[in-house]
Amino acid sequence: MNGYLVFARKEAAEIVRTWRIWVLPSIVLFFALTGPPLARFTPELINALAGGQLGQFQLPPPTYVDAYGQWIKNLAQIVLFSLIVMYGGLVSSETKSGTAAFVLTKPVSRTAFVVDKAAIHSAFLTVILVVGTLITWGVTAAVFGAAPARTLWEAALLWLVLGVFFIAVMTLLSVLIPSAPGAAGAGLGCYALLSIAAIWEPVRINSPAGLAGQAASLAAGIGIPSPVWAVATSLAASVALVWLAASVFHRKEL
Numbered sequence: 001m002n003g004y005l006v007f008a009r010k011e012a013a014e015i016v017r018t019w020r021i022w023v024l025p026s027i028v029l030f031f032a033l034t035g036p037p038l039a040r041f042t043p044e045l046i047n048a049l050a051g052g053q054l055g056q057f058q059l060p061p062p063t064y065v066d067a068y069g070q071w072i073k074n075l076a077q078i079v080l081f082s083l084i085v086m087y088g089g090l091v092s093s094e095t096k097s098g099t100a101a102f103v104l105t106k107p108v109s110r111t112a113f114v115v116d117k118a119a120i121h122s123a124f125l126t127v128i129l130v131v132g133t134l135i136t137w138g139v140t141a142a143v144f145g146a147a148p149a150r151t152l153w154e155a156a157l158l159w160l161v162l163g164v165f166f167i168a169v170m171t172l173l174s175v176l177i178p179s180a181p182g183a184a185g186a187g188l189g190c191y192a193l194l195s196i197a198a199i200w201e202p203v204r205i206n207s208p209a210g211l212a213g214q215a216a217s218l219a220a221g222i223g224i225p226s227p228v229w230a231v232a233t234s235l236a237a238s239v240a241l242v243w244l245a246a247s248v249f250h251r252k253e254l
Contacts (some may be wrong), residue, residue: 007112012122020086020124025083028128030175031074032135036143039066067140068152068219071133075159076212083125083163086188087170089180090117091249096178114246118171118238122164129160155219158227161234162211166191172245175252209232 015021027145040062091114094100131157141147170187177183194209202211206229217224 007116008120011116015120015124023086024079024082024125024151025128025131027079028132029135031071031079032132034066035070035074036064036140037138038069040143061182062144064140064144065151065219065221067136067144067147067204068155069220071136071152071221072155072159072215075129075156076162076216080163080166080191080212081188082167084170084191085184086186087121087167087174088182088184089174090121091174092178092183093174094182095252104179105250110250111246114171114175114249115242118168118242122167125163125167126160129163131155142203151218151221155215158211158215158218158231161231162208162215165208165211165234165238165241166244168241172241172248175245175249206230206233208237 044064090098133152137147137149137152140152163177166187170183173183173186173190174180177186197207198204198209198213204213205225208230210230211227211234214227214230216225
């Protein structure tokens with residue numbers, strides 16, 4: 001247990017002292033601040049600039065639902081892509097630099113090395129998401145005068161399960177693939193495969209493949225089947241992926 005705590009402190013300190021503390025939080029902060037105003041004024045701009053082409057058709061007045069939908073869309077696309085690229089070298093970068101070999105001379109097991117990385121960065125993502133969603137909630141209330149909390153938070157927390165799942169995916173890929181760009185490319189390939197798999201309804205309802213769509217539906221106020229199975233299988237798969245990553249890393253030459 002001491003090994004886990006020692007390395008967890010090291011990993012948390014590394015986040016605070018390196019570029020990771022700026023990249024993902026900056027992206028999330030940007031979308032949290034700009035999403036609601038864009039949702040509010042984009043229909044007016046389109047009607048004003050392209051009214052002639054639209055003829056009698058007018059875009060409906062925007063509501064807080066549009067801001068919520070924009071937030072989840074940005075999370076499911078740009079933020080998730082950034083997360084995949086950012087964590088392409090989660091393990092391999094320290095293996096190549098020799099940091100892993102040095103750390104493992106301390107009272108830190110290889111299992112702790114991998115598990116702590118996945119856990120600390122999942123916690124980091126959780127903090128970023130909570131802060132970003134709070135900002136989105138506040139800005140939406142200021143722009144639209146209404147911002148029901150439950151709709152937004154249910155959608156955001158459902159996306160968080162998907163984000164944690166992809167951290168587990170990238171943990172495994174960064175153990176298997178020594179190149180950070182290669183692992184990131186494989187991660188984007190996994191995202192594409194999940195998107196294709198979501199076309200089949202049983203997979204969409206009961207696996208990580210459907211989480212992005214379910215979160216978007218919740219944000220739009222559309223009822224969805226219970227996400228319990230999708231959440232449960234996603235969390236179970238996350239644990240299994242991290243366990244597999246630790247097992248592979250345990251046999252890997254440094």
